[in-house]
Amino acid sequence: MRHRRTLPAALAALAAASLLLTACGSDEEGGGDDKIKGADDASSAPPSSSPSESDPAADRPDLTLPSYAKLTFEDATTGDTTKDAVLNDSEQRFTAIYDAILKADVDSPALSFYSSGEALAGTREYVKGWVDDDEKWAGRLRVFDRRVTLKDNGSAAVAFCVDESGAVITEDPENEKDLPTGEGSKDAYVLYNTLLEKSDDGVWQTVKVIGDRGADQCYG
Numbered sequence: 001m002r003h004r005r006t007l008p009a010a011l012a013a014l015a016a017a018s019l020l021l022t023a024c025g026s027d028e029e030g031g032g033d034d035k036i037k038g039a040d041d042a043s044s045a046p047p048s049s050s051p052s053e054s055d056p057a058a059d060r061p062d063l064t065l066p067s068y069a070k071l072t073f074e075d076a077t078t079g080d081t082t083k084d085a086v087l088n089d090s091e092q093r094f095t096a097i098y099d100a101i102l103k104a105d106v107d108s109p110a111l112s113f114y115s116s117g118e119a120l121a122g123t124r125e126y127v128k129g130w131v132d133d134d135e136k137w138a139g140r141l142r143v144f145d146r147r148v149t150l151k152d153n154g155s156a157a158v159a160f161c162v163d164e165s166g167a168v169i170t171e172d173p174e175n176e177k178d179l180p181t182g183e184g185s186k187d188a189y190v191l192y193n194t195l196l197e198k199s200d201d202g203v204w205q206t207v208k209v210i211g212d213r214g215a216d217q218c219y220g
Contacts (some may be wrong), residue, residue, distance in 0.1 A: 008023070008118070013028070020069070021030075024074075027140060028071045029159050033123045043153075054174060059111035060092070060113070060174045060203075061096065061108075061109055061113055063092065063096055063099050063110060064099075064104065065095065065098060066102065066116075066173075066174065067101060067140070068138045068139075068156055068173045069098060069102060069136075069137060069138055070139070070140040070141070070175060071095055071098065071140075071141050071143065071174070071188060072141070072142050072143065073091050073093065073094075073143045073146070074142070074143065074144040074145070075087070075112045075144065075145065075146040075147075075160075076088075076091075078148065080156050082182065083148045083150065084133050084152060084154075086150070086156045086158060086196055087146060088204075088205045089114060089159065089196065089203055089204035089205070090126050090146075090148075090158045090160075090196060090204065090206065092110075092114050093114035093115055093205075093206045094143065095109055096108065096110035096113070096115075097111070097123055097126075097127065098137065098141075100127045101127055101130045101131075101136060101137060102136050104130075104131045104139070104161065105127075105131075106124055106131055106132065106205065107124075107130045108127075109170070111123055111124060112125070113203065113205075114194050114203065114205055114206060115205055115206045115207070116199070116206075116207055117118075117193075117207040117208070118207065118208055118209075119205075119206045119208055119209050122209070134171060135169050135170070135171055136170060136171065136172075136173050137167055137168065137169055137170070137173070138168055138173030138176070139166045139167035139168050140166035140167060141162060141163065141164055141166065141167050142162070142163040142166065143160055143161070143163075144160070144162075144163065145159075145160060145161045146158065146159070147159045147160070147220065149206040149219070154198065155196060155197045155198075155202060156193060156195075156196045156197075157193065157194070157195055157196075158192075158193075158194045158196060159191070159192065159193050159219035160191075160192055161189060161190065161191055161192075161195075161215070161217070162192065162218075163189055164188045164190065165185070165188035165189075165191070183192045187212045187213055187214050188204055188214065188219075189213075189218040189219040190211050190212065190213045190214075190215065191211065191212040191215035191217060191218045191220065192210070192211050192212075193209070193210045193211075193212075194206050194207060194208065194209045194210075195207055195208040195209075
């Protein structure tokens with residue numbers, strides 16, 4: 001058994017991806033210096049009246065993580081039904097990535113259900129890296145400060161922070177006891193800007209992701 005690593009400490013060992021637990025900032029998804037049009041002006045753009053809430057009848061994948069892997073999502077509701085639907089599908093996409101890693105399933109249907117285009121290609125490549133290394137994750141990830149903006153063209157922008165300080169990389173999380181946690185350094189905090197578009201099935205799919213590890217607005 002190799003020594004268990006905190007997520008931020010493992011960044012150098014996972015050089016194929018610039019962000020640790022998702023493909024959010026990888027070169028396959030556009031790189032960390034690019035900007036999603038409209039994603040950085042979430043407070044200024046007026047909501048569009050054209051998008052509607054996600055279709056509850058869509059045949060959604062069942063995503064249930066094991067007890068050793070926990071995701072917590074803050075700011076789940078806004079009071080607007082469409083924005084709440086966007087947040088929900090963004091959350092499910094995030095969960096689908098970790099579910100695929102723990103199941104070592106690069107072709108998980110949940111990945112293509114909640115992602116498409118560049119986001120899907122980068123995510124699959126990222127999950128493949130975990131599978132090839134025979135590694136999983138355990139502990140707790142906290143998603144917070146989530147903000148959503150509905151765009152005039154019918155798309156949506158979601159920005160959010162992730163605290164990775166409570167999680168580790170390990171080969172056998174189910175059989176290990178008293179898993180350590182991260183130290184809470186600045187590198188354990190990541191800001192994501194994402195772009196979502198509504199599919200024909202009424203699902204808000206993530207199509208573009210940009211990440212900024214160590215962002216000041218997420219740490220402190």
